[in-house]
Amino acid sequence: MSTVFALEGIVLQRGASRVLDGADLRVEQGERLALVGANGAGKTTLLRALVGLEKPLAGRLVAFGRPAADEADFRPVRRRVGLLFQDPDDQLFCPTVLEDVAFGPLNLGETPQAAFATARATLDRLGLDHLADRITHRLSGGEKRLVALAGLLAMAPEVLLLDEPTNALDDANRARMLELVAGLAATMVIVSHDRLALERLATRAVVLQGGRLEPATIHRHPTGQPTLHIHGLDDDHRHELELAARTGS
Amino acid sequence: MSRDHLASLDPRTRLLGAFALVLAVLSVDGPAAGLLAVAASFALALAAGWRPAALARRLVHVEGIMAALFLVLPFTTPGTALFHLGPLAATSDGLLLAFGLMLRVTASALIVLALLATVEPVRLGQALARLRAPMRLVQLLLLVLRYGALLRAELRRMREAARARGFRGGLSIHALRSFGWLAGMTLVRALERAERVEEGMRLRLWQGALPVAAPGRLGRVDAGFAMGVLAALLAALAGGRS
Ligand SMILES: Nc1ncnc2c1ncn2[C@@H]1O[C@H](COP(=O)(O)OP(=O)(O)OP(=O)(O)O)[C@@H](O)[C@H]1O
Ligand SMILES: [Mg+2]
Numbered sequence: 456m457s458t459v460f461a462l463e464g465i466v467l468q469r470g471a472s473r474v475l476d477g478a479d480l481r482v483e484q485g486e487r488l489a490l491v492g493a494n495g496a497g498k499t500t501l502l503r504a505l506v507g508l509e510k511p512l513a514g515r516l517v518a519f520g521r522p523a524a525d526e527a528d529f530r531p532v533r534r535r536v537g538l539l540f541q542d543p544d545d546q547l548f549c550p551t552v553l554e555d556v557a558f559g560p561l562n563l564g565e566t567p568q569a570a571f572a573t574a575r576a577t578l579d580r581l582g583l584d585h586l587a588d589r590i591t592h593r594l595s596g597g598e599k600r601l602v603a604l605a606g607l608l609a610m611a612p613e614v615l616l617l618d619e620p621t622n623a624l625d626d627a628n629r630a631r632m633l634e635l636v637a638g639l640a641a642t643m644v645i646v647s648h649d650r651l652a653l654e655r656l657a658t659r660a661v662v663l664q665g666g667r668l669e670p671a672t673i674h675r676h677p678t679g680q681p682t683l684h685i686h687g688l689d690d691d692h693r694h695e696l697e698l699a700a701r702t703g704s
Numbered sequence: 705m706s707r708d709h710l711a712s713l714d715p716r717t718r719l720l721g722a723f724a725l726v727l728a729v730l731s732v733d734g735p736a737a738g739l740l741a742v743a744a745s746f747a748l749a750l751a752a753g754w755r756p757a758a759l760a761r762r763l764v765h766v767e768g769i770m771a772a773l774f775l776v777l778p779f780t781t782p783g784t785a786l787f788h789l790g791p792l793a794a795t796s797d798g799l800l801l802a803f804g805l806m807l808r809v810t811a812s813a814l815i816v817l818a819l820l821a822t823v824e825p826v827r828l829g830q831a832l833a834r835l836r837a838p839m840r841l842v843q844l845l846l847l848v849l850r851y852g853a854l855l856r857a858e859l860r861r862m863r864e865a866a867r868a869r870g871f872r873g874g875l876s877i878h879a880l881r882s883f884g885w886l887a888g889m890t891l892v893r894a895l896e897r898a899e900r901v902e903e904g905m906r907l908r909l910w911q912g913a914l915p916v917a918a919p920g921r922l923g924r925v926d927a928g929f930a931m932g933v934l935a936a937l938l939a940a941l942a943g944g945r946s
Contacts (some may be wrong), residue, residue, distance in 0.1 A: 508903050533907050544854055545900040550826040550846050554915045562909035570915060588917075590826050592853045610908065 457484050457520070459614055459642050460505055465514035467497075467504060474500045475511070476666030482614075487643040489653040491671060492663035498646040499541055501663065502616045505644070506538050534563070537607030537641075541618040543599035547591040552602050553578070555591055559610035577609040581635060597628040604635070614642045621649045709925050710752045715823055715831035717926040721933045722819040728940035729811040735800065737943050738807030744936070745814035752818040759817065766813045770806045777802040825849050833916045843914055851897065859890050 460482040467475035474497035482488055492498050503509045504516070507529030516523050518532045540546045549555035556574035557567075565573060578584045583605055586598060594602060600620070607615065620636060621629045633652055636643070647653050653660065654673050662671040713721075729741045749759055778786070783797030820828060826849055833842040866882060873879055 506907055508907070530909070533909060538907055540900070540904060542900075545897065546904045548847065548850055548901050548905070549915065550830060550850065551917060554917050557915040557917075558905075558910075559908040561913055561915050562911055567915060571917065590824055592850055606908070 458482070458517070459484050459519060461515075461517040462504075463515045465504065465516065466512045467500060467509055468512055469497075469500055469509070473666060475504070475514075478514070478663070478666060478668050480661065480668050482642065482644060484613075484642050487645060487656055487658045489657035489660040489671075489673060490644055490646045490663060491648075491653070491660060496663045497666065498663055499618055502538060502618055502644065502646060505616060506533055506536055534610075535612055536614040536616060537610060537612035538616040539600075539604055539607060539618055539620055541622070543596070543603040544592075546603040546606065547594075547599055550590060551587075552583075552589050552591055552594070552605075553587040555602065556606045556609050559606055563610060573609050574605075577605050581605050581608070582631070597624045600624060601628065601632065601635075604632070608639075612641060615639065615644075617643060617645045617647075619647055619649075620645065621647060621652050709928075710818075711822070712923070712925050713819075713929055714920060714922050714926050715827045716835055717922065717929055718819045718823065719828060719831050719835065721929060722815055724933050724937055725815045725819075726812045728937045729808055729815065732808065732940050732943055733804070735804055735807065737940075738804050738811070741811040741940075742807050742814070745811040745818065749814045749818035752822050754817060754822075759814070762817055762821075763810065763813060766809060767806070770802075770809060773802045773805055774799075777805075830916060839914075842916075846914075851894075851901070854897065855890065855894055858893055859886070862886055862889060 458481055460480065462478060462480040465475050465478040465480075466473065467478075478501065480501075490498050490501065500509055504511060505518070507523065507526065510524075518529075519535065521528065523529050523532055547555050549558055553571065553574050556577055557570040560570040560573040561567060575584070575587065578587055581601065581604070583601055586594065586602060589598075591599070591602070600623070604620070615636075617636070621632055624632055629649075629652070633655055636645075637656055643656070645653065645656055650673070657673060660671040660673050661668045725745075729745070732738060732741055746759075750756070778794040778798035779789070779792045781795050781798030781801055783795035785793040786796050786799065787794050826846065829842055829846045829849060832845070833839065863886065866886065871879075871882060873883075
């Protein structure tokens with residue numbers, strides 16, 4: 456198994472706060488890594504660093520076996536990695552859905568004709584063909600997110616970085632997104648607060664806390680009503696408290 | 705042509721048709737021809753699905769500007785005096801000029817409303833690209849449309865949020881400061897949005913080309929409409945000669 460990303464001692468400042476402070480991480484090919492952590496812990500920042508949108512102050516980032524530091528290093532990385540933004544409005548900028556999905560393939564060097572064929576095929580595969588001629592800013596939030604994903608998948612990335620993919624989706628679209636993502640062969644890093652989604656998708660979990668990454672587990676305990684939770688490996692299990700909180704409410 | 709026919713017009717036909725018709729209208733002379741042009745454009749607008757009340761609301765803006773002409777032109781055009789206002793003389797020639805201009809501008813506005821305001825602006829942008837307008841300008845227009853809508857939505861959300869917390873507006877210091885924050889925040893958000901969009905484009909390996917979907921086929925409706933426009937042009941030319 457080869458390593459997709461290897462991070463050692465990454466330090467990253469954003470504004471006044473030190474968001475990453477000696478973060479280590481390895482992402483192996485084929486795995487689906489859940490990245491969890493509190494709001495503001497730096498999950499989005501970490502994903503952005505993986506594709507070179509944030510520059511670490513210190514530390515080493517190796518992508519696909521090559522050290523990556525400047526814009527030129529990251530260009531070939533971006534060819535193989537797709538980042539789904541937390542806000543799909545940042546991602547969709549072409550007038551219509553079909554054009555937006557064709558944008559990536561065109562940049563990969565396909566002829567316009569081939570790029571549109573790829574875009575259509577991708578939308579078909581995701582069951583989104585009915586949206587092809589819609590105007591992107593007239594889509595609903597959920598539709599935007601699915602179309603943004605289609606725009607990435609049209610570039611056939613080996614690695615997907617998904618920033619809260621199920622956020623703001625209704626039940627039907629959430630189920631659709633989960634099924635879709637579960638069916639993909641790509642290596643993934645998934646940021647989410649949706650525990651059930653992570654349980655279904657992830658093969659491993661890490662938690663981002665105090666600027667560092669620690670291994671975590673996602674599991675259920677056979678209590679009365681099974682609750683799913685995620686915590687660091689050496690955290691105390693405080694199930695009595697949880698139980699009390701649940702029966703108390 | 706019926707409403708359904710007009711609705712199915714290709715955006716390219718709309719653009720070229722509107723351009724030609726506005727030219728025709730601007731080239732006609734005299735109040736009679738002007739009135740005829742207004743009547744014909746009004747019929748076109750109704751056929752395009754406009755309700756008269758909605759049309760009137762839009763036209764009020766145009767006529768507001770025209771009112772200024774009625775105030776200025778009669779006094780600045782030489783000719784036979786109709787009446788005097790202090791040292792100023794209002795001429796019948798000036799009045800006629802203003803009237804003729806008003807008719808032609810109204811007709812042009814009606815044509816634009818009928819043909820262009822009835823489709824998504826984005827489709828017109830694409831049509832411009834297909835008519836080989838300069839690509840940079842088209843892309844600029846399309847991006848302005850895309851993110852203009854988003855900015856308006858953001859501004860509306862912030863205004864609603866302010867109102868939901870009891871903000872009333874007005875001219876107090878508090879209100880003015882709040883307006884300042886609103887404007888400032890909109891600007892900041894716009895800049896940040898632009899930055900993230902640019903990042904998104906970079907991640908998808910943008911190198912300067914934007915896709916423009918292949919055009920639809922021009923149909924019989926487009927051909928029929930083009931004939932109509934041609935007839936109007938010829939009529940205007942003939943009218944202008946006589
Ligand atoms: N543009 C910015 N400028 C300055 N600081 C920022 C900026 N964006 C985020 N931060 C700060 O960086 C820290 C990490 O933010 P980040 O968006 O990575 O968190 P996150 O883990 O993705 O949170 P969430 O779960 O809410 O999405 C936060 O403390 C935030 O305040
Ligand atoms: Mg985030």
